[in-house]
Amino acid sequence: xxxxxxxxxxxxxxxxxxxxxxxxxxxxxxxxxxxxxxxxxxxxxxxxxxxxxxxxxxxxxxxxxxxxxxxxxxxxxxxxxxxxxxxxxxxxxxxxxxxxxxxxxxxxxxxx
Amino acid sequence: xxxxxxxxxxxxxxxxxxxxxxxxxxxxxxxxxxxxxxxxxxxxxxxxxxxxxxxxxxxxxxxxxxxxxxxxxxxxxxxxxxxxxxxxxxxxxxxxxxxxxxxxxxxxxxxxxxxxxxx
Numbered sequence: 001x002x003x004x005x006x007x008x009x010x011x012x013x014x015x016x017x018x019x020x021x022x023x024x025x026x027x028x029x030x031x032x033x034x035x036x037x038x039x040x041x042x043x044x045x046x047x048x049x050x051x052x053x054x055x056x057x058x059x060x061x062x063x064x065x066x067x068x069x070x071x072x073x074x075x076x077x078x079x080x081x082x083x084x085x086x087x088x089x090x091x092x093x094x095x096x097x098x099x100x101x102x103x104x105x106x107x108x109x110x111x112x
Numbered sequence: 113x114x115x116x117x118x119x120x121x122x123x124x125x126x127x128x129x130x131x132x133x134x135x136x137x138x139x140x141x142x143x144x145x146x147x148x149x150x151x152x153x154x155x156x157x158x159x160x161x162x163x164x165x166x167x168x169x170x171x172x173x174x175x176x177x178x179x180x181x182x183x184x185x186x187x188x189x190x191x192x193x194x195x196x197x198x199x200x201x202x203x204x205x206x207x208x209x210x211x212x213x214x215x216x217x218x219x220x221x222x223x224x225x226x227x228x229x230x231x
Binding site for chain 1: 217
């Protein structure tokens with residue numbers, strides 16, 4: 001089972017909204033509402049931004065929101081800020097007992 | 113505040129072994145499944161292994177199955193990853209990560225530890 005598919009890069013100007021897609025299969029995104037999103041700044045550990053499709057952990061800005069339709073999940077960042085420039089990864093539980101968890105390929109977000 | 117502190121990384125030759133440790137604090141380690149996730153230089157995240165909290169059941173990515181062993185010592189609040197038969201493809205930053213009870217995401221991550229396999 002390969003990684004979930006994300007666009008390599010997305011960019012936007014400050015104040016704009018961007019959306020990152022994450023496409024899987026019926027064995028992961030399609031079967032479960034367990035998609036999560038992680039933000040990673042260079043040289044830092046990943047940080048949980050969204051869990052179970054659309055839930056934000058305490059302390060994460062409401063500018064971050066998630067959704068899912070079929071085999072595709074999305075992360076939207078509204079009111080884009082310079083500090084949002086980072087790599088973003090989706091992740092999901094899978095029904096594959098030999099690969100119970102899979103990450104997306106990652107998306108570099110650039111704030112213009 | 114939950115803390116996860118990895119150690120044990122470094123340089124190793126192909127075919128060699130290394131044991132990573134991850135000391136957990138500020139949460140009841142015994143009750144949580146724990147995982148290792150790695151990231152090769154310039155690449156994305158790759159799930160490596162998970163150990164359950166209750167029965168110690170273990171799961172491995174195909175890329176490390178038969179070579180890596182995950183374990184835990186609940187009395188020491190410590191997670192381990194024994195890595196054998198290392199190859200250049202195992203070169204990566206290794207993160208330990210905590211998973212909430214019964215849920216399927218990683219809510220806390222360690223700072224990561226670099227493992228470099230080179231000849």
